[in-house]
Amino acid sequence: MNASRHLLDLDDADHAFIEALIARARQFKAGVPNESSRLRGRIVVGMFFEPSTRTTMSFAVAAQRLGATWLDFRAESSSLAKGESLEDTMRTIRALGADAVVVRHAEAGFPHLLARHFEGSVYNAGDGAHAHPTQGLLDAMTLAEEFGDLHGRRLVIAGDIRHSRVARSSAQAAAALGATVTLCGPPSLIPATAPGWGFAELATDLESVLPTADAVMLLRIQQERAAGDMPPPADLARSYGLTAARANALPAHAIIMHPGPVNRGLELDSALVHGARSRIERQVENGVYMRMACLERNLGAQTRTRVA
Amino acid sequence: MIGVNLDRSGNRDFVGGRVVDPGLGLDAIRTIVVRRGKVVALLEGAPAAIDAECERIDCAGMVLCPGFIDPHVHLREPGDLHKETVASGLAAAAAGGFTAVAAMPNTRPPIDTPDRVAALVREAKAAGGPHCYPIGAVSVGREGLEIAALRGMAASGAVAFSDDGAATRSLKTLYNAARYTADLPQPFLSHCEDPSFADAVMHEGATSEKLGLAGSPPVAEAAIAARDILVAQATKKAWHLCHVSAAQTVEVLRWARAACIAVTAEVTPHHLQLDDERLAGFQARDRVNPPLRSAADTAALRQAVADGVITVFASDHAPHGADEKDAPFAHACVGFTGLEVAVAATFHALPQLPLAVMVANFSTNPAALLHVPGGTLAPGSPADITGLYLQRPWTVEPRDFRSKGRVTPFAGMTFAVRPALVVVGGNVIMRDGDLSASALAKPAAKAKT
Secondary structure (H helix, E strand, O other): OOOOOOEOOOOOOOHHHHHHHHHHHHHHHHOOOOHHHOOOOOEEEEEEOOOOOHHHHHHHHHHHHOOOEEEEEOHHHOOOOOOOOHHHHHHHHHHOOOOEEEEEEOOOOHHHHHHHOOOOEEEEEEEOOOEOHHHHHHHHHHHHHHHOOOOOOEEEEEOOOOOOHHHHHHHHHHHHOOOEEEEEOOHHHOOOOOOEOOOEEEEOOHHHHHHHOOEEEEOOOOOOOOOOOOOOHHHHHHHHOEOHHHHOOOOOOOEEEOOOOOOEOOOEOHHHHOOOOEOHHHHHHHHHHHHHHHHHHHHOOOOOOOOO | OOOOOOOOOOOEEEEEEEEEEHHHOEEEEEEEEEEOOEEEEEEEOOOOOOOOOOEEEEOOOOEEEEOEEEEEEOOOOOOOOOOOOHHHHHHHHHHHOEEEEEEOOOOOOOOOOHHHHHHHHHHHHHHOOOEEEEEEOOEHHHOOOOEOOHHHHHHHOOOEEOOOOOOOOOHHHHHHHHHHOOOOOOOEEEOOOOHHHOOOOEEOOHHHHHHOOOEEOHHHHHHHHHHHHHHHHHHOOOEEEOOOOOHHHHHHHHHHHHOOOOEEEEEOHHHHHOOHHHHOOOOHHHOOOOOOOOHHHHHHHHHHHHOOOOOEEOOOEOOOOHHHHOOOOOOOOOOOOOOOOHHHHHHHHOOOOOHHHHHHHHHHHHHHHHOOOOOOOOOOOEOOEEEEEOOOOEEOOHHHOOOOOOOOOOOOOEEOOEEEEEEEOOEEEEEOOEOOOOHHHOOOHHHHO
């Protein structure tokens, strides 16, 4: 992964890889001279097969601040929707001069398939319940800003872990930086056996893990999910939502994170969304800088190979 | 032509092979004397002269078995001729060492009427080569709601009934279909997967958790297996479970065995040895129903074969176009082409199993299950023979397949056992991979009909 021209997931992302991206993102945050010339002439295509406002805007802002051209591939009216094969579509996009695609798709593994058919760089902006690597990296950046070294720190991720691509990537990134990660949810929505995904602690009682948390991340309860998989949202929130009363059990220094958008009063009490512990806006802000670092890393030094 | 005998008289002597016939309790060097398509004698050793008029085929070094019968293949005709045709599928069967196959009815349209059963019988006759036995759908359109014309399909040549591809949705339909045909020999073949897990694309386990893919747990199979076995018990109908994949299903089978319920089961070469970790890199090509499960499940399946709880081998030959497998998970076609690797891959998975048991599971038991001729080389039986080399290593190269399907998880693997001879009705249709002595060599003829 570290040598890859793609950013598909964080399976192989190690400490050094993540540290370097965070360091660069923090430079962008502090101000880098001539940032808008970094990717001048590069073309980045957003392929969002699933609605996304925040991530699309964040990637588009990041690309444009670096001087790249951001193009929107209209997935719903595309040739793919008309039956063109994925391979043919990706060859066409490459022939148009695209250096990178940023893809969001409802299906896990879709960016991996795309990467097999595209000679440029593929950025995964969320694939089904699998991964959301730039979210994981921006969360790691937010944690590192707060705590510095993450060794000895505990991140609790609560709610529907099973269906969350954010949980997978954020847990991986935090763990790679040395944090202990606790996945907290009902038994049907967390990994079946510990350690979860090979490294994470598991818990089913939120209240018992809050007193030792340095950061707690709530996940959006997906109210649109099909029946059969999910309990009623309110029933899940009753045990795994962060109420004001539960937040009082957190240590004084602990922070609250959420990938957004928040269901106020469901997984997170309204009063906590913009409260003193909340880093939710900081996450959004850091997202732009982290995506700038990610785009620059794979596109900045690349000698462009044009397709004849 | 050298080495190719187009004599279709069915008079031949297969000399000096190691004949393994579990039904006869035979494992010895014998010469199989075949006249007019039937075995007439098994002579000891390799007699020098038998009948100068008849072709003499030297089988020294080869294991000769009653013809292998694959009870579970998908020939894709009608409806998906780009994936496979009856002719290409039967050529694949011959190349893979099979003298007969039973074809599942999940074609487009499904084989759910007597006419469609009869059409498949005609198509297979025209293709020549291995026998092809149709399996009729249990329900109209395989929708699991209305009972199909089961008695008419039986009269037209259906050897079994199955809604394979999915479990029969309605218990009431399944129960009444079994009662309706309780006096017929045709067994029911169950595809055990609970329909409510239809969104699953792989086994539910650590790998699906990590990939964030929807998984199907073993209980999705075992629960339907238990349901259908209880129907078998209630209706006294002969029953068979297709492609068992989970240890929990084996436990259900052990219970059925102890309760003396007439149920048999089959296993595929992929479920015997490949596990869900193969999908770790989002390899949608390795998607199959039922899914590749855990390593513990594969071990339980091998033990079930060793214990005689699973007694039938099947390829679940499911050819697709390469493009149809190279797609996002939810859209990737499900299954592998199997006929040309099944024998070698199954031997590979079960190196400790006695040869006689291997042969029983490939021949004697499927013949008994489907009530079709063959399964033995006893004098008077049809001269359907499979010849194998036990030590002739070869590497799976899908480009060389006769099947139109080229996707197999066994590609590039090296196996010791190689089918080398297929004889149907006394006529050699495959020898060392060569089909030129059979009608299968001219598949183009079909297009004119």
